[in-house]
Amino acid sequence: MIDKQILLLPGPTPVPPRVALAMARPAINHRGPEFAELLHTVTQGLKKVFKTNNEIVILTASGTGGMEAAVANLLSPGDKALVITIGAFGERFVKIARRFGVEAEVLAFPYGQAADPVAIAERLAQDKAGEIKAILVQHNETSTGVLNDIEAISRARGDHPALLVVDAISGLAAADLRVDEWGIDVAIAGSQKAFMLPPGLTMLSLSDRAWQAVERCRNNRYYLDLKAARDYGIKGQTPYTPAVSLLYGLKEALAMLEEETLEGSFRRHACLRDMVRAGVKALGLELLAKDQVASPSVTAVKVPAGLKPSAITVPLREKHGVVVAGGQGQVKDRVFRIGHLGYVNHMDILSGLVALEEVLVSLGVASLRGAGVAKALEVYQKWKEA
Amino acid sequence: MIDKQILLLPGPTPVPPRVALAMARPAINHRGPEFAELLHTVTQGLKKVFKTNNEIVILTASGTGGMEAAVANLLSPGDKALVITIGAFGERFVKIARRFGVEAEVLAFPYGQAADPVAIAERLAQDKAGEIKAILVQHNETSTGVLNDIEAISRARGDHPALLVVDAISGLAAADLRVDEWGIDVAIAGSQKAFMLPPGLTMLSLSDRAWQAVERCRNNRYYLDLKAARDYGIKGQTPYTPAVSLLYGLKEALAMLEEETLEGSFRRHACLRDMVRAGVKALGLELLAKDQVASPSVTAVKVPAGLKPSAITVPLREKHGVVVAGGQGQVKDRVFRIGHLGYVNHMDILSGLVALEEVLVSLGVASLRGAGVAKALEVYQKWKEA
Numbered sequence: 001m002i003d004k005q006i007l008l009l010p011g012p013t014p015v016p017p018r019v020a021l022a023m024a025r026p027a028i029n030h031r032g033p034e035f036a037e038l039l040h041t042v043t044q045g046l047k048k049v050f051k052t053n054n055e056i057v058i059l060t061a062s063g064t065g066g067m068e069a070a071v072a073n074l075l076s077p078g079d080k081a082l083v084i085t086i087g088a089f090g091e092r093f094v095k096i097a098r099r100f101g102v103e104a105e106v107l108a109f110p111y112g113q114a115a116d117p118v119a120i121a122e123r124l125a126q127d128k129a130g131e132i133k134a135i136l137v138q139h140n141e142t143s144t145g146v147l148n149d150i151e152a153i154s155r156a157r158g159d160h161p162a163l164l165v166v167d168a169i170s171g172l173a174a175a176d177l178r179v180d181e182w183g184i185d186v187a188i189a190g191s192q193k194a195f196m197l198p199p200g201l202t203m204l205s206l207s208d209r210a211w212q213a214v215e216r217c218r219n220n221r222y223y224l225d226l227k228a229a230r231d232y233g234i235k236g237q238t239p240y241t242p243a244v245s246l247l248y249g250l251k252e253a254l255a256m257l258e259e260e261t262l263e264g265s266f267r268r269h270a271c272l273r274d275m276v277r278a279g280v281k282a283l284g285l286e287l288l289a290k291d292q293v294a295s296p297s298v299t300a301v302k303v304p305a306g307l308k309p310s311a312i313t314v315p316l317r318e319k320h321g322v323v324v325a326g327g328q329g330q331v332k333d334r335v336f337r338i339g340h341l342g343y344v345n346h347m348d349i350l351s352g353l354v355a356l357e358e359v360l361v362s363l364g365v366a367s368l369r370g371a372g373v374a375k376a377l378e379v380y381q382k383w384k385e386a
Numbered sequence: 387m388i389d390k391q392i393l394l395l396p397g398p399t400p401v402p403p404r405v406a407l408a409m410a411r412p413a414i415n416h417r418g419p420e421f422a423e424l425l426h427t428v429t430q431g432l433k434k435v436f437k438t439n440n441e442i443v444i445l446t447a448s449g450t451g452g453m454e455a456a457v458a459n460l461l462s463p464g465d466k467a468l469v470i471t472i473g474a475f476g477e478r479f480v481k482i483a484r485r486f487g488v489e490a491e492v493l494a495f496p497y498g499q500a501a502d503p504v505a506i507a508e509r510l511a512q513d514k515a516g517e518i519k520a521i522l523v524q525h526n527e528t529s530t531g532v533l534n535d536i537e538a539i540s541r542a543r544g545d546h547p548a549l550l551v552v553d554a555i556s557g558l559a560a561a562d563l564r565v566d567e568w569g570i571d572v573a574i575a576g577s578q579k580a581f582m583l584p585p586g587l588t589m590l591s592l593s594d595r596a597w598q599a600v601e602r603c604r605n606n607r608y609y610l611d612l613k614a615a616r617d618y619g620i621k622g623q624t625p626y627t628p629a630v631s632l633l634y635g636l637k638e639a640l641a642m643l644e645e646e647t648l649e650g651s652f653r654r655h656a657c658l659r660d661m662v663r664a665g666v667k668a669l670g671l672e673l674l675a676k677d678q679v680a681s682p683s684v685t686a687v688k689v690p691a692g693l694k695p696s697a698i699t700v701p702l703r704e705k706h707g708v709v710v711a712g713g714q715g716q717v718k719d720r721v722f723r724i725g726h727l728g729y730v731n732h733m734d735i736l737s738g739l740v741a742l743e744e745v746l747v748s749l750g751v752a753s754l755r756g757a758g759v760a761k762a763l764e765v766y767q768k769w770k771e772a
Contacts, residue, residue, distance in 0.1 A: 220458070
């Protein structure tokens with residue numbers, strides 16, 4: 001059959017044709033007035049998505065570069081950070097912090113669960129001396145398909161002076177995140193997620209308190225130096241040559257998000273999540289996360305007993321061109337992940353479920369009844385009527 | 387007049403239409419077999435351009451990220467590096483080294499001159515104890531338009547154990563660089579230069595000795611960790627999500643370089659350099675660098691007495707859409723720079739010279755005779771016949 005793929009990944013997202021075309025615009029001088037205008041436009045657009053008046057900086061790097069930038073610009077060697085982990089990306093924050101000499105105290109919750117704000121509040125209440133300089137936490141944990149309640153975590157912080165650093169890479173624009181209202185000091189985003197772009201950009205918002213921490217910070221950084229990014233930003237430039245083609249794409253993607261509206265994007269992602277969950281359950285498979293904490297970006301599905309994730313992911317791709325992700329971290333061999341993030345609509349999900357059913361039937365773990373698509377369509381019809 | 391630009395910059399280069407189209411290919415899973423094939427293909431292609439059998443890693447970052455990666459992965463805090471500076475990018479190496487706790491000893495040559503291999507040999511001869519762990523140097527210095535003689539610098543190193551780290555970002559594929567033959571331990575490239583791509587990728591080759599230094603290195607790095615990039619590379623992946631669209635572009639650009647041949651690219655860039663130099667001199671302006679050390683990528687032109695660079699660069703852009711660069715570093719207010727790098731041909735140069743002559747005439751510092759294009763055409767004709 002002719003080679004066409006349906007990408008159901010927790011990033012990179014499929015790229016909308018109009019974004020791909022925007023990225024093919026001719027090159028410009030990144031030290032000239034055209035670039036200054038482009039940078040200004042996308043920065044203003046990002047503020048609406050982050051729901052912030054904070055300054056935003058854009059770095060040419062993938063999301064992990066943004067996570068490192070947050071650590072290396074805010075925390076000095078010997079500083080203590082409370083790292084909330086609910087999966088592999090929380091663990092990545094621990095690794096980055098330790099590489100940069102930061103004392104990472106881990107508050108871990110099991111894979112598949114969200115962080116408990118009460119436990120966070122209790123730990124912070126013990127820290128009378130204010131030794132914890134920052135709380136590092138995921139908005140959406142990509143490895144497990146769990147959405148943390150950042151608003152509740154922010155409330156749990158109470159009067160504790162720790163900075164709240166949120167990795168919102170796979171969550172922002174798919175689920176609500178209110179940087180200013182919730183008092184988020186640093187929020188980190190990535191281009192290849194709900195922003196519908198190829199990978200290569202990470203964007204960070206910093207509160208005034210965060211910028212003060214940047215001024216005091218003694219850690220090593222040059223390429224990911226946030227102060228340099230801010231200072232050049234005032235001139236309409238970046239300190240080092242930026243990924244201009246991706247910035248053109250970002251401008252177009254922000255226009256698309258504005259047309260759909262942010263709330264529309266949240267509703268669409270929630271609908272796609274519910275379609276996947278209903279469809280997969282109807283096919284007899286179990287989900288890693290409970291409904292109450294389920295991610296709007298990605299759903300981790302438990303592999304039937306006796307099978308490896310690749311028993312499902314490889315035939316999905318090879319027979320039907322449906323590309324889903326394997327497991328990651330502690331659940332690497334126990335789940336596969338269906339992404340529903342970015343430039344994805346209900347037909348992508350229905351197609352994916354059809355293919356999944358066919359693969360499960362050929363593995364002998366489901367019978368051919370169209371059960372998955374039927375349930376998913378029911379969810380979609382209700383969403384349409386709501 | 388309708389909005390069209392002629393980019394005569396030392397990067398970003400104009401992007402060839404076929405490269406722009408390649409970058410609009412649908413997204414793929416960066417953990418899947420399609421990506422592994424893409425990464426393998428571009429890595430093999432890069433080895434030919436670097437003229438090396440060394441392993442090559444590709445990072446999602448601009449060239450400065452590659453410079454930082456070289457420093458932070460090879461040199462530990464307290465280590466000494468000999469940093470050869472002939473302009474602003476040499477000075478950037480000094481800053482990066484110092485930010486990462488490396489003792490940077492500067493061997494500076496005046497702006498507009500190349501590094502003197504004899505002086506380097508003399509300094510290394512004094513270092514009986516072998517305290518200098520690495521020599522950091524530019525292949526092509528973008529701020530001054532000077533090409534260093536890397537082969538001679540490598541010979542000047544002789545038996546000294548220091549690693550030779552070459553920032554070849556704006557030089558590679560425009561001028562010859564023989565990584566293996568010249569014993570270059572680390573060579574750093576960037577996508578937006580002779581590779582004709584948008585910015586966002588940096589590529590590094592590392593010798594076995596360089597990898598051994600990576601193993602010993604105690605400096606902080608995570609996002610730019612070269613060992614992680616190598617280890618994932620063996621699996622056909624990158625440790626963190628890569629800029630996939632740029633890698634598709636790189637594959638196409640490498641195909642174009644293969645069609646032109648590397649030697650053809652060197653000859654073309656040398657021809658464009660000679661056209662610019664002859665044309666600019668014929669217009670009565672002076673050049674910063676002597677012919678013997680002139681860069682094939684960019685030419686720094688002295689601004690006539692009493693004028694600022696913007697007196698020339700702004701009308702060039704606003705009246706004619708010809709985009710050249712201002713000055714940088716110590717010569718920021720004394721030169722403007724005409725790039726002739728990447729996807730540029732003789733007509734771009736002739737057009738640029740026509741516009742430059744018009745601007746100089748309107749400033750009263752030249753008379754309208756077509757002198758620049760005439761001289762440049764002479765150079766071009768000779769090149770065609772050679």
